[in-house]
Amino acid sequence: MSTFSPGWTMAIEWMIIGITLILFAAISVIILVYVERKVAAFFQLRIGPNRVGPYGIFQTVADFIKLLMKEHITSKKADKFLFNLAPFIIVTAAFLGIGAIPFALGLHVFDINIGVFYLTAVSSVGVLGILLGGWAGNNKYSLIGALRSGAQIVSYELSITLSILTIVVLVGSLQLSEIIASQETGWWIIRGHLPAWIAFVIFLIAGTAETNRGPFDLAEAESELTAGFHTEYSGIKFAMFFLAEYLSLFIIASVGATVFLGGWLPFHIGTWAAFNNIMDYIPSIIWFFGKVAGLIGIIMWFKWTFPRLRIDQLLVLEWKYLLPINLVNLLLVSFIALMGWYF
Amino acid sequence: MEAVKENKDLKTQEYFVNMGPQHPSTHGVLRLMLGLDGEIITKVEPHIGYIHRSIEKMCEFDNYRQIVHLTDRMDYLSSHMNNEAVCLLIEDALEIEVSDRVKVIRTIFSELARLSSHQLWWAATGMDLGALTAFLYGFRDREMINDIFEETCGARLTMNYNIPGGVMFDLHPNFVQRVKDFIAHFKTKLPEYDELLTDNVIFRMRTEGIGVISKEDAISYGLSGPTARASGVECDLRKSHPYSAYDRVEFKEIILEDGDAFSRYKARLLEMWESMSIIEQLIDNIPEGDIEAPTKALIKLPKGEFYQRVETARGDFGVYVVSEGGKSPFRLKFRSPSFSNLFVLDHIAKGSKIADLVAMMATFDLVVPDIDR
Amino acid sequence: MDNEALKQQITSWEPAAELVEEGSQFLNVIVTPDQLSALAEKLRNEEAMDFDYMFCLTCVDYPEHFMMVYHLRSMKHKHEMVLKARIDDKENPTVDTLCNIWRTAEYHEREVYDLFGIKFNNHPDLRRILLDEDWKGYPLRKDYVDPVNMISY
Numbered sequence: 028m029s030t031f032s033p034g035w036t037m038a039i040e041w042m043i044i045g046i047t048l049i050l051f052a053a054i055s056v057i058i059l060v061y062v063e064r065k066v067a068a069f070f071q072l073r074i075g076p077n078r079v080g081p082y083g084i085f086q087t088v089a090d091f092i093k094l095l096m097k098e099h100i101t102s103k104k105a106d107k108f109l110f111n112l113a114p115f116i117i118v119t120a121a122f123l124g125i126g127a128i129p130f131a132l133g134l135h136v137f138d139i140n141i142g143v144f145y146l147t148a149v150s151s152v153g154v155l156g157i158l159l160g161g162w163a164g165n166n167k168y169s170l171i172g173a174l175r176s177g178a179q180i181v182s183y184e185l186s187i188t189l190s191i192l193t194i195v196v197l198v199g200s201l202q203l204s205e206i207i208a209s210q211e212t213g214w215w216i217i218r219g220h221l222p223a224w225i226a227f228v229i230f231l232i233a234g235t236a237e238t239n240r241g242p243f244d245l246a247e248a249e250s251e252l253t254a255g256f257h258t259e260y261s262g263i264k265f266a267m268f269f270l271a272e273y274l275s276l277f278i279i280a281s282v283g284a285t286v287f288l289g290g291w292l293p294f295h296i297g298t299w300a301a302f303n304n305i306m307d308y309i310p311s312i313i314w315f316f317g318k319v320a321g322l323i324g325i326i327m328w329f330k331w332t333f334p335r336l337r338i339d340q341l342l343v344l345e346w347k348y349l350l351p352i353n354l355v356n357l358l359l360v361s362f363i364a365l366m367g368w369y370f
Numbered sequence: 371m372e373a374v375k376e377n378k379d380l381k382t383q384e385y386f387v388n389m390g391p392q393h394p395s396t397h398g399v400l401r402l403m404l405g406l407d408g409e410i411i412t413k414v415e416p417h418i419g420y421i422h423r424s425i426e427k428m429c430e431f432d433n434y435r436q437i438v439h440l441t442d443r444m445d446y447l448s449s450h451m452n453n454e455a456v457c458l459l460i461e462d463a464l465e466i467e468v469s470d471r472v473k474v475i476r477t478i479f480s481e482l483a484r485l486s487s488h489q490l491w492w493a494a495t496g497m498d499l500g501a502l503t504a505f506l507y508g509f510r511d512r513e514m515i516n517d518i519f520e521e522t523c524g525a526r527l528t529m530n531y532n533i534p535g536g537v538m539f540d541l542h543p544n545f546v547q548r549v550k551d552f553i554a555h556f557k558t559k560l561p562e563y564d565e566l567l568t569d570n571v572i573f574r575m576r577t578e579g580i581g582v583i584s585k586e587d588a589i590s591y592g593l594s595g596p597t598a599r600a601s602g603v604e605c606d607l608r609k610s611h612p613y614s615a616y617d618r619v620e621f622k623e624i625i626l627e628d629g630d631a632f633s634r635y636k637a638r639l640l641e642m643w644e645s646m647s648i649i650e651q652l653i654d655n656i657p658e659g660d661i662e663a664p665t666k667a668l669i670k671l672p673k674g675e676f677y678q679r680v681e682t683a684r685g686d687f688g689v690y691v692v693s694e695g696g697k698s699p700f701r702l703k704f705r706s707p708s709f710s711n712l713f714v715l716d717h718i719a720k721g722s723k724i725a726d727l728v729a730m731m732a733t734f735d736l737v738v739p740d741i742d743r
Numbered sequence: 744m745d746n747e748a749l750k751q752q753i754t755s756w757e758p759a760a761e762l763v764e765e766g767s768q769f770l771n772v773i774v775t776p777d778q779l780s781a782l783a784e785k786l787r788n789e790e791a792m793d794f795d796y797m798f799c800l801t802c803v804d805y806p807e808h809f810m811m812v813y814h815l816r817s818m819k820h821k822h823e824m825v826l827k828a829r830i831d832d833k834e835n836p837t838v839d840t841l842c843n844i845w846r847t848a849e850y851h852e853r854e855v856y857d858l859f860g861i862k863f864n865n866h867p868d869l870r871r872i873l874l875d876e877d878w879k880g881y882p883l884r885k886d887y888v889d890p891v892n893m894i895s896y
Binding site: 394418419422424426427467587588589590591592594603605610673674675676677686688690692700701703705709710713717 | 761765766767768769771795796797798799801804812814818821845846849850851856858866870872873874875882883
Binding site for chain 1: 496566
């Protein structure tokens with residue numbers, strides 16, 4: 028039996044993993060869009076999609092097919108190269124992030140030793156796509172939306188990074204698999220008591236702001252600027268912006284689940300062996316997706332309940348409230364780590 | 371403000387942006403030309419007339435009974451009160467006495483229409499400011515009122531129930547019970563409205579201190595309705611010029627002092643409580659009587675001038691008729707509250723941001739067909 | 744103040760004013776266009792009068808003249824009256840603007856200009872408000888004909 032040369036093996040391996048990840052990303056976005064519409068309908072006392080397929084589960088597929096078949100309209104004065112480049116940048120940034128997330132025991136594609144740093148760096152690249160998309164459309168409204176969004180994302184990145192750093196101080200390493208391994212005796216949200224709770228709340232707030240969702244969706248505020256930075260896009264390019272938004276929602280929720288809630292580790296209580304054994308039966312991938320689903324549910328709850336913040340109120344929230352609280356929290360957790368005052 | 375502002379080495383330039391005529395938050399076909407300097411507004415210029423249907427000219431060719439049915443296309447959310455204005459004018463001019471039953475029925479329907487209009491306003495305000503769920507909650511409660519109207523009048527929005535001399539049909543037998551059920555249900559829902567928007571920190575940050583109208587400005591610009599009452603102007607026509615059954619019910623006139631968007635919001639919510647209290651006082655003892663006083667088929671007003679004012683959900687709606695004794699008016703003018711309320715926007719919006727403009731417009735509660743007639 | 748006191752005060756300022764009470768529920772004061780702004784200012788600024796709320800501004804097209812109609816109310820004293828200006832010139836009707844006395848007049852006067860064609864002196868921004876900028880004619884005048892859109896009986 029002939030075998031492949033090492034070079035070919037690696038190439039084929041990469042291709043298989045790449046295609047799997049892309050398929051996974053596409054399917055998870057399809058599921059997430061359907062879930063969002065059903066959750067929104069639940070809060071608004073109505074039913075949501077229920078025509079296409081049983082319980083409407085093929086609704087998103089139908090929507091994407093429609094988007095794929097739409098005409099590409101580019102306005103005459105738009106900058107063609109940048110206009111076409113912007114959706115690709117933002118989708119690439121999202122895909123780069125998916126690769127680094129630990130899904131289950133042993134199911135971790137890209138486990139580099141600077142895992143946390145890599146994730147935050149890669150999500151920053153997405154801002155470029157937004158700014159380019161708003162500017163290249165040659166439309167006053169989308170420019171306003173893109174600038175607002177750029178300012179917002181750049182500010183809230185600080186808060187996300189600092190809140191993750193709070194846990195990194197307790198763990199001692201940036202590598203995601205080590206962060207999970209350190210939670211075998213208990214999740215950080217329980218063991219890290221006060222600083223972990225503060226960091227978790229700030230992470231949730233900053234996470235919704237990072238993904239332009241919820242009360243921070245000024246960039247695409249439908250009742251003010253029609254559609255913000257993606258006003259000028261139609262067809263598959265619009266679908267790519269849509270895809271990137273839901274993918275980054277998934278990534279934020281996964282990072283939160285990994286760092287604060289123990290990733291794919293089951294829920295153990297101290298030395299209750301019988302309880303722990305039952306918890307171990309549930310496969311780790313179910314634990315992971317369960318936690319991610321919980322966090323996504325909370326973030327969706329925000330969107331459908333609160334009115335939205337004005338841009339200056341949003342920036343004041345970050346720079347005058349969240350950032351100082353974060354810094355103080357970081358000092359606090361360093362002190363606690365030194366003194367060993369955690370479980 | 372100058373068109374080009376120099377800021378040490380940074381020169382910025384004023385640019386113009388159109389909000390509307392097709393825009394999700396201008397509540398109708400209204401075009402606002404905004405002069406912007408970055409995110410700050412330097413000038414707001416409303417352009418109206420997109421839905422001008424020359425109702426005043428049409429009324430010079432229609433007879434008085436036909437005019438009543440034209441009025442509810444103007445401010446379609448207070449259509450019952452608009453009809454009432456013209457009917458009261460005709461009844462005063464011809465000195466027709468309507469029965470007590472008619473007066474009480476008209477008052478109850480007016481208050482139900484006011485409640486329905488404020489519910490729609492609350493829904494639209496929530497949606498404009500981003501709380502999309504509020505839109506559906508407001509409409510859900512409004513459906514009960516629409517069903518009550520449909521049972522008695524046959525229509526949900528433009529009721530055409532008032533005629534000169536009385537009302538068109540008698541009350542449906544289920545009317546009293548349904549209204550009581552609705553009041554009992556809505557009393558549990560209004561506190562929910564408070565929890566969802568009024569006590570929400572984000573909502574308060576978006577509306578407190580925004581768009582302050584002083585009392586002198588309110589009087590000078592001719593504002594009326596809850597917009598003016600939130601600035602301290604006592605202009606409730608139900609108190610100062612009582613008509614129909616308003617002189618037999620006890621209710622408070624809601625006057626607030628601050629004049630900002632949150633006060634206008636609060637004024638309307640408190641008005642909803644007062645409307646419910648008025649309905650409760652009247653619903654149990656609707657007097658028996660004729661539903662229509664005898665009038666001629668072809669109504670001719672005597673020579674002279676007549677003016678009738680009614681408090682609609684938006685404010686002071688006035689009908690001015692100059693009659694030469696014929697079967698159509700020589701000149702008919704509708705004084706609409708939204709026309710006067712709109713134009714204070716330029717005065718108060720200078721120096722605020724686009725997001726604040728949306729909050730201000732939401733609390734003015736404008737209905738554009740009322741502006742354009 | 745009741746109508747008698749109002750009548751006395753107004754005749755003391757403007758003896759040529761015509762005071763009519765029948766045929767209307769308010770006291771009507773009719774002046775010529777050049778007496779208008781002086782009287783309007785006194786009505787607004789004098790303590791005893793204090794007519795600060797203008798609740799209706801319109802125009803009526805009679806066969807021989809135009810009549811500008813202003814309905815006024817005082818928030819403090821709670822009395823009301825109607826101020827009218829008779830414009831006899833039907834070719835070129837002009838009257839002073841009252842928008843520096845009552846701010847609401849600015850927009851109502853634009854509407855009267857749009858629909859009747861009456862020009863207001865010293866108005867800051869006199870242009871059409873409801874109809875298109877390039878509309879010809881003044882629709883609410885009695886002699887307006889529009890064969891396309893109007894059906895005459």
